[in-house]
Amino acid sequence: MSKSIIRWPGLGAFFVVVGTLVLLSWLFLDTILKFTFEQTLGRLNGAEVNVAEVSHQWSPVRLTLTGVQITDPNQPELNRVQAERISGDVSLSELILGRVLMEQLDVTGVRLAQKRESPGEVYVSINKDQVKSWASDGWSSVKAKLPSTDEIVAQVGLQTEDVIATAKQKVKQQETEFKQARDQLPKKEKIEQYKQQIEQLTSGKVEGLGDIAERKKQLDELKQQIRQDKEAVAQFKEELEQSIETVKTQLSEVKAAPGNDIDRIRSFFQLNETGIQNVTGLLLGEEAKKWSHYVLLAYEQIAPMLARADDSQTIEKARGMGENISFAEQDAAPELLIKKARTEILIAGTKVDVNWENITYQHDLLGQSTTYQARADNASLWRSFNLNGELALLPSGIDAKQQWQLKGAQLSNIGLVNNSEIAASLISSVLDSDGSVRVKGNELDGSALVKLLDLKVDASGTSKITKAIANALGQLNRLDVNTDVGGSIVSPSLSLNSDLDDQLGQMLSQAALGEASEKLQSIKQDLMAKVNEQMGGEEAFLSQLGDWQGQSDSLDKQLEELLKSKIEDSLKDKLKGRLFGGS
Amino acid sequence: MLTLLARILKALNSETSARSLAIAVVLGMFLGLTPLWRVHNLIILLAALIFRVNLSLFLVSFAVFSGLAYLLDPMFHSFGESILRADSWQAIYEAVYATAIGRVSLFYHTITMGSFIFSLIVSPIVWGTTYYIVINYRKRIQATFNKLKIVRVLKGSRLWQVYSDLRG
Numbered sequence: 017m018s019k020s021i022i023r024w025p026g027l028g029a030f031f032v033v034v035g036t037l038v039l040l041s042w043l044f045l046d047t048i049l050k051f052t053f054e055q056t057l058g059r060l061n062g063a064e065v066n067v068a069e070v071s072h073q074w075s076p077v078r079l080t081l082t083g084v085q086i087t088d089p090n091q092p093e094l095n096r097v098q099a100e101r102i103s104g105d106v107s108l109s110e111l112i113l114g115r116v117l118m119e120q121l122d123v124t125g126v127r128l129a130q131k132r133e134s135p136g137e138v139y140v141s142i143n144k145d146q147v148k149s150w151a152s153d154g155w156s157s158v159k160a161k162l163p164s165t166d167e168i169v170a171q172v173g174l175q176t177e178d179v180i181a182t183a184k185q186k187v188k189q190q191e192t193e194f195k196q197a198r199d200q201l202p203k204k205e206k207i208e209q210y211k212q213q214i215e216q217l218t219s220g221k222v223e224g225l226g227d228i229a230e231r232k233k234q235l236d237e238l239k240q241q242i243r244q245d246k247e248a249v250a251q252f253k254e255e256l257e258q259s260i261e262t263v264k265t266q267l268s269e270v271k272a273a274p275g276n277d278i279d280r281i282r283s284f285f286q287l288n289e290t291g292i293q294n295v296t297g298l299l300l301g302e303e304a305k306k307w308s309h310y311v312l313l314a315y316e317q318i319a320p321m322l323a324r325a326d327d328s329q330t331i332e333k334a335r336g337m338g339e340n341i342s343f344a345e346q347d348a349a350p351e352l353l354i355k356k357a358r359t360e361i362l363i364a365g366t367k368v369d370v371n372w373e374n375i376t377y378q379h380d381l382l383g384q385s386t387t388y389q390a391r392a393d394n395a396s397l398w399r400s401f402n403l404n405g406e407l408a409l410l411p412s413g414i415d416a417k418q419q420w421q422l423k424g425a426q427l428s429n430i431g432l433v434n435n436s437e438i439a440a441s442l443i444s445s446v447l448d449s450d451g452s453v454r455v456k457g458n459e460l461d462g463s464a465l466v467k468l469l470d471l472k473v474d475a476s477g478t479s480k481i482t483k484a485i486a487n488a489l490g491q492l493n494r495l496d497v498n499t500d501v502g503g504s505i506v507s508p509s510l511s512l513n514s515d516l517d518d519q520l521g522q523m524l525s526q527a528a529l530g531e532a533s534e535k536l537q538s539i540k541q542d543l544m545a546k547v548n549e550q551m552g553g554e555e556a557f558l559s560q561l562g563d564w565q566g567q568s569d570s571l572d573k574q575l576e577e578l579l580k581s582k583i584e585d586s587l588k589d590k591l592k593g594r595l596f597g598g599s
Numbered sequence: 600m601l602t603l604l605a606r607i608l609k610a611l612n613s614e615t616s617a618r619s620l621a622i623a624v625v626l627g628m629f630l631g632l633t634p635l636w637r638v639h640n641l642i643i644l645l646a647a648l649i650f651r652v653n654l655s656l657f658l659v660s661f662a663v664f665s666g667l668a669y670l671l672d673p674m675f676h677s678f679g680e681s682i683l684r685a686d687s688w689q690a691i692y693e694a695v696y697a698t699a700i701g702r703v704s705l706f707y708h709t710i711t712m713g714s715f716i717f718s719l720i721v722s723p724i725v726w727g728t729t730y731y732i733v734i735n736y737r738k739r740i741q742a743t744f745n746k747l748k749i750v751r752v753l754k755g756s757r758l759w760q761v762y763s764d765l766r767g
Binding site: 033 | 645647651680689693
């Protein structure tokens with residue numbers, strides 16, 4: 017008898033096998049889920065994810081994860097996010113259809129950038145170019161020494177001696193021209209001769225009209241000579257004025273030269289070129305970086321994970337894992353949708369609730385952005401805090417915007433920087449901040465104003481320059497810092513600037529100048545002595561020129577007087593005397 | 600292991616049809632080449648158990664092809680991806696994807712699709728090859744084989760004892 021093709025006991029065996037599998041799954045469901053979450057979240061995160069425990073309930077289907085640690089792929093020794101508890105209801109009917117739909121997700125005890133017990137494994141290689149080199153690396157640039165006075169003098173190149181040499185040359189040239197003009201002046205004897213000649217022509221016995229005519233002719237000739245001399249005097253006076261002007265100018269320049277040299281040396285003490293511009297960034301960069309993790313939580317932590325959920329190309333696949341290809345239609349429901357979520361973030365011991373709506377990575381299917389808002393007033397750390405924003409993952413990248421206001425945040429005992437060059441800590445301050453950030457095509461662009469009021473900073477430095485910085489910091493009581501946010505969401509960059517740098521620059525300049533003042537005074541005295549020593553001749557020449565001014569005026573006056581002499585009047589007088597019995 | 604080998608020898612020497620043995624190898628191949636935790640493998644398992652298929656050969660086939668799958672996974676991935684990305688099939692995939700069965704089947708997984716279609720393609724070849732080997736073994740080798748000195752030695756061994764026990 018041939019056996020039947022059906023082996024009925026096999027059906028029983030099948031149910032036994034399937035039943036055993038179901039039973040094992042049931043018994044070890046939490047372990048299986050834990051493994052699955054660690055694998056899947058690790059894949060999305062790009063680095064190791066640890067889940068301490070997973071528990072479930074069936075009606076309604078609810079999963080609870082405790083002790084979740086998500087390694088920062090850029091810094092495996094840190095958790096980028098860790099949460100004490102994650103709990104949410106999952107729709108079973110949607111789960112069968114391969115979709116994760118959660119009405120409510122609660123995440124509590126969220127902390128950012130916490131140290132791990134041991135470094136986590138990194139699955140996605142980090143693009144080193146994207147890793148931001150934070151400002152704290154730059155303290156070495158402040159090691160730039162203030163130059164010594166001698167170095168500055170050497171660099172400036174004193175110009176007093178050059179000015180003296182130039183002045184001497186110009187004065188000498190002027191002196192030559194002056195002397196030439198002076199030689200053209202009529203001598204005293206010549207003036208006396210003119211006087212005698214005029215006397216002779218206008219006095220004495222008149223012989224008649226012919227004599228008068230002859231005398232007049234001679235007087236005219238004499239006047240012609242006098243006029244020529246007067247012209248020479250005028251030219252001399254002109255030359256004299258120019259000489260006085262030139263000598264005065266040159267002497268003035270020479271006298272100003274030592275002062276100018278000192279001013280130029282002083283200007284070289286300005287610290288514009290000594291690499292002190294970024295003290296704000298150096299001082300506050302590390303702390304700003306920590307706080308930026310909270311402010312940029314949505315972009316730094318959530319968005320990249322959501323983006324990875326949709327972009328398997330960014331994740332290095334384990335061998336033989338394959339790839340799930342989505343065939344969701346344009347109007348299909350998103351494969352992941354968390355309608356509402358509450359994340360309770362712990363910031364320095366204060367709980368801040370962030371409420372999310374519509375978390376998904378398929379915003380184009382959902383037709384809405386993921387929105388989030390956080391509001392916490394009258395907390396122990398601040399007076400008011402308000403943050404809201406929205407983000408959407410589009411084919412072009414992440415599109416998002418966010419704004420925040422923080423008022424009256426109490427800061428105390430925060431270590432700002434501590435290295436071999438400088439140690440500074442913020443003893444106390446009240447912080448106000450508001451700002452906004454926009455993300456387009458994965459690129460961040462935003463700015464924030466951070467006001468540090470009632471500021472008390474304790475600082476100490478080891479080098480001359482850091483001591484000066486520490487001293488200046490100790491004197492600060494308010495600081496307004498402008499923060500610019502840029503770069504990609506994977507590695508945002510912060511740049512901080514304030515008037516602190518200018519203040520420090522001025523203070524350091526003053527300090528440096530104070531130390532150098534004695535030396536500068538000595539240099540100035542030396543230069544002045546040199547000026548006095550070398551310009552004595554020129555001073556005397558100027559005095560001589562002054563004398564010549566009076567002499568030339570007198571000479572000019574004399575010649576003018578001589579020119580006023582008239583032969584007609586003299587003759588008239590003589591003729592009157594003879595006609596009317598006069599002498 | 601010895602028991603399993605003995606069972607295979609028994610099957611080869613029994614009157615079990617060569618077709619049935621070849622089907623066992625093919626079903627084991629499906630189970631071995633495709634990812635284990637898939638719904639279609641439940642159907643394969645059900646078929647292997649409910650139909651009079653030689654389970655020993657099925658298990659050996661599963662083990663051998665599982666090892667082979669480890670080497671072939673990258674190829675299955677590429678093959679599956681090219682199938683799933685074929686333009687003319689997109690409408691069908693979208694329709695299946697929208698159903699619960701489609702989602703549970705994980706057909707949209709590259710290795711699942713690649714290995715399953717590969718298994719389908721090679722199954723007639725595997726079936727034919729196995730059938731040919733069994734027939735020829737029984738026709739030519741079995742008698743000659745039994746005359747070999749080493750087989751006689753083996754017949755005095757523990758293996759033969761186990762085999763004999765099975766024969767009852």
